Amino acid sequence: MQGxxxxxxxxxxxxxxxxxxxxxxxxxxxxxxxxTAEDIGAALFSATKDLSSVFPAFAARQLPNWDLVPLFDAQQLYVENSMKKCIRVLLLVNTDKTQKEIKHIYLGRASQLRPDIAKA
Structure with missing residues (x-):
């Protein structure tokens, strides 16, 4: 299993x-x-405190085959001057890939969270 x-x-x-x-x-x-969704053991979402219109897990359920994926939502820890309006996810995935083979994805302003990955 990999994250x-x-x-x-x-x-x-x-x-x-x-x-x-x-x-x-x-x-x-x-x-x-x-x-695929069938490879996912669980998905953990967090959203910053300025996002309260919908649970990210609800959005995930709109995708095909996500009806059986265990999902969890939480509010991201508030840190002063941290990124606003950000949704994060950790997928626990059944895979034979190594950590080096995994591709983490950061989109929009969230790419600033991991500039080391954005450059890769």
Whole structure:
């Protein structure tokens, strides 16, 4: 089992915008790592305190075959001057890939969270 991280930002605390952002993030992670929803043991989401329109897990449930994936939502720890309107995810995935082969995905302003990965 490996962990795959990702994050995305939105411009507004808007239900539709958040749903589309989460779906985009998850699709990118699945495609980049050649995995399917059936490979996922669990998905843990966090959102910054300025996002309250919809649970990220609800957005994930809109994707095909995500109905059986165990999902969990939490509020991201608030740290002064930290990134705003950010949704993060940790996927626990059944895979034979090594940690070096895993591709973590950071989209939008969230790419600033891991500049080491953005450069790779």
């Amino acid at each position: 795959i991280r990702g994050a995305i930002t939105v411009e507004n605390d808007n239900r539709e915008e958040i749903i589309e952002a989460v779906k985009k993030l998850l699709i990118n992670i699945l495609e980049a790592n050649d995995i």
